[in-house]
């Protein structure tokens with residue numbers, strides 16, 4: 001186990017963080033009390049600089065606004081200071097998905113309307129600490145991006161993600177298949193080497209995964225990031241889980257942060273991507 005003396009996410013430095021909301025160990029799931037729990041394989045703590053809080057100040061009455069109410073957590077997926085999902089063994093990657101599902105369940109059961117789970121890897125992608133971690137922000141509303149998508153899906157005769165998973169699994173944008181999952185370079189990639197991971201089965205969220213699908217997702221996510229890391233020498237990236245309580249098709253989007261979102265993108269919402277997805281898929285397929 002590789003550790004750093006200064007890193008608040010490393011084992012031995014648990015006192016440097018707020019009390020953990022959930023500590024995952026071989027013998028069960030616990031919450032920190034007076035003394036911090038050691039011997040964990042994953043740990044979920046409140047974010048020190050939360051974007052949303054349980055009792056926010058009232059927003060300005062001048063404009064229509066929603067109080068920034070919610071929960072903001074950090075999931076430390078591994079005690080190893082030098083590891084990341086690209087280098088995790090399969091067991092760690094699979095456990096990470098089960099922690100995501102566990103925290104997702106908690107916030108859904110406590111009334112959140114949307115639970116955003118995302119990872120920023122590398123400083124250029126927004127990570128302020130180098131020790132691998134995922135963020136979770138539980139919201140009192142469904143974000144506009146997702147609302148627009150759902151309203152557009154509801155006007156279609158069939159789920160577009162079911163069609164994408166099926167069609168792209170034999171297209172030149174296929175990267176790999178892993179059991180009940182497919183990893184593709186989407187036709188409308190916003191960034192070079194963008195990857196999507198989708199289940200063939202129409203399931204809305206992580207809570208609908210059975211055991212074999214959960215294992216498959218852990219393996220698929222690790223494999224996608226391993227290939228990206230090998231091809232582009234461990235680039236910064238973001239990945240985001242898209243899921244809803246019902247009537248949705250779970251998907252995970254990985255976007256390397258290797259191009260700048262600049263004036264044109266902000267002016268138009270159109271993304272300039274110099275690497276066609278067919279080329280990206282071909283290169284990612286050929287990583288051994």
Ligand SMILES: [Zn+2]
Nearest residue numbers: 007010081131
């Ligand atoms: Zn560390």
Ligand SMILES: [Zn+2]
Nearest residue numbers: 159162202249
């Ligand atoms: Zn579907």
